[in-house]
Amino acid sequence: MLGWHPPGRRDDRGNRGRSAKTVTREGGNGATGVDPQQLWLDPGRPRRGRRPAFSREAITTAAVALADAEGLDAVTMRRVAAQVGAGVMSLYSYAPDKETLLELMVDHVSGELPATDDLTGDWRADLKGIAHLQRALMLRHPWLPAALSTRRALGPNTLAFLEHALAALRPTGLDGAAKLEVFAQLTAFVAGYVAHEITQREAVRSPDRAAAEARYLAAVAADGHHPELAEALSAPGRSLTPEATFTRFLNRLVDGLDTA
Template identity: 80%
Template sequence: MPRDGRADAPGVDPQKLWLGSARPRRGRKPTYSREAITAAAVALADAEGLEAVTMRKVAAQVGAGVMSLYSYAPDKETLLHLMVDHVSGELPVTDTLTGDWRADLKAVAHLQRALMLRHPWLPAALSTHRVPGPHTLAFMERALTALRPTGLDGAAKLEIFAQLTAFVAGHAAHEIAQAAVSRSPDQAAAEARYLAAVAADGHHPELAEALSAPSRPLAPEATFARFLNRLIDGLGTD
C-alpha cells in the first residue's frame, strides 16, 4: 500500500501529532530528528515544488532509509502538516502591536505574504492542511490579539483571520504563477491593443471607462497593498 498517496492516508490526529512525542518511543536512540526530516522536506519543496516531496526523496536528502522515516511521519499527509508548521516558525510573534487593529492586521498579512513568496508551495498546502501546529497557533494568537480592540467575539475574530489568510494565499499563488509566466514586451503590447479594440467597439462602455482611467502602479507589493487595504478597511466591528 503506497504510503505517499493521499488516498490511502487515514487522516491526521492533531493531538497525537502535536502533543505527542516527536521521536520514536522504542528502540535505540534515533539518528535523525523530526525537525531535520521536516527541514529536508521543506528544502526539497522550495527547490522542486510540492509534488517532488516524497518519503523516498526526503529519505535520500537526510541519508536515511525510507522505512526509518515512517517513525516520524507515517505518511505524506503528516509530513505536509509538519512542513507547514515548520515554515510558520519564521513568522515573528513577539513584536509589539500598535493598538490600531487595522494597521496591525495589515502587518500580519504582509508577513504571511512574504512567507508564502519564500515558500511558493505554501499557498497550495494551506488549502488542504489546516491542523495548526505550535508555530501556526502562535501566529494565530498574535492575529487574534491584534483584533482585540474591535470588541468582536471569538468566532468573528477567527473568521476574519481565516478570511485574511485565504486572501493572502490566493493573492500569493497568483503572484507566484504570474512570475513563472514568460511575457515578452511584444506580447504585452498585443494584449493592450486587443483590449483597446474591444473597449472601442461600443459594446463594453464600463470597460472603456475603466481603461481610460489613470493607471496605478503594477508592482506586486503595491498591488497587494491596495487589495489588502480594500479588504481590511472594509471590515466592520458589528
Template identity: 80%
Template sequence: MDDLRKSHHAEQGKERETVPQDRGAGAVGVDPEQLWLRPAEHRRGRRPSFSREAIVAAAVTLADAEGLDAVTMRRVAAEVGAGVMSLYSYAPDKETLLELMIDHVSGELTVTHPPSGDWRADLKAVAHLQRAHMLRHPWLPAALSTRRVPGPRTLAFLEHALAVLRPTGLDGAAKLEVFAQLTAFVAGHVAHETAQAAVSRSPDRAAAEARYLAAVAADGRHPELAEALSAPGRPLAPEATFTRFLNRLIDGLDTD
C-alpha cells in the same frame, strides 16, 4: 478556522471517548492530537542518525526549490541519507509531512512587539508578514488550502492575530473568521503574484496577453471592460498593489 472552533467545542462536550489510533479505511485527514500532542517515535533498534526536524527541514528545502510535487518520501529520504521506510515512524504519509512543513516554517512568523491598539494598522502588519512569509515559501498558498488544525508554531502567530483583534469587540468566532479571511486573501494574492512574475519573465506571453485584452476591449461587446482598461493605470509594483488591495479589505471590515 471554523474547523478549529468546532474541534474545540467538540472536545469540551465529550466525556469518555475512545479515539482510534490507526488511520485505517474511512479515516480522514491528520489526527492533530496524535501529531502535535505526542512525541515522534522511532522504530526499535539502533537510534537513527536523523530526526523529525531534519526530515521536515529537508522537505521544506525541496519544496522551496522545486515545488510541492518534488516532495516525495523517497526524495526526502535521500536528502537525509535514510531509507524510505525509516521515515514513516516520523511522518506516516505525505499529508502528515505537509502539516509538519507548514508548522515548521510558521516559526519564521515572529512578532517582536505587542499590538499597538490600532487594530487595523496591526492587522495590516500581520498581512504583510504573511505575504513575505509566503513569498519565501511559494508552495504555502496551495498547502494552506488543505490544512485543518494549526500546529504549535502556527498557534503562536494566531494568538498574536487574535490579540490584534481584541479592540474590535468581535466575539471569538468572528475573530477566527477574520483571521481566516485575511489568510485566504494573502494566500490568493501571493499565488497570483507568483504566477504574474512568471509571466513577466516571458515577454512573448506577456505581449500575447496584452494583444488579447486590446482585442477584447475593441470588439464592442464588452463596454464596461473597455472603459476599465482605458482608465489611468495604478502603480504595478507588487508591494504597492498588495497594499492597495489589503487597504480595501481591512478598511472595509464591519465590526458591528
C-alpha cells in the same frame, strides 16, 4: 497553517472528524485527517529501539528544502530519506504519510513568523502588518499557498501566530468565532493573491504578446459595446508592481471589514 479552518473534515463519504488513515504512504490524496494530539504532543521520535541518528526536525527541514527548490510534487518519503541519509521505512515512525509530513512542514515554516511583535492597538494597521508578513513567508516558500488549502492541524508555531493575530483583533470587540473567521478570510486572501503572483511571475510573457493583448483591449474598449471597460481603461494609471497591487487589495479588504 497560517489561518484557521472549522474543526473536523469530511471524507468522500461525508464522514466527519475521523482520525484513521485511508492513504498510501507516498500519496496523501484521500486521507481522512491527521490526529493533532498524536502529531504534536508526542515526543517526536520512535518510542522503541535505539535512538536514531536523525530527528523529526531534520526530516521536516529536508522536506521544506525540497519543496522550496522543486515544489511539493518533489517531496516524497524516498527523496526526504535520501536527504537525511536514512532508510525510507525509518521515516514512517515520524511521518506515516505525506499528509502528516505536510503538516510538519507548514508548522515548521510558520516558525519564521514573528509572534511577539508589539501591537499598536490600531487593529486595521496591525492586521495589514500581519498580512504583509504572511505574503513574505509565502513568497519564500512558494508551495505554501497550495499546502494551506488542505491542512488542518494546528502546530505550536501556528498556534503562536494565531494567538498574535487574535490579540491584534481584540480592539474590534468581535466575539471569538468572528475573530477566527476574519483571520481565515485574511489568510485566504493572501494565499490566493500570492498563488496568482507566483503564477504570473513564472509565466513566460513575451513583449510581443503583451503588446498584442494591449491592442486587443484597446479595440474592445473602442467598439462601443463595453462602456464600463472603456471608462476603466481610461482611468489614470497606477503602479502595477506586485507589492503595490497587494497593498491596494489588502487596504480594500481590511478597511471594509464590518465589526458591528
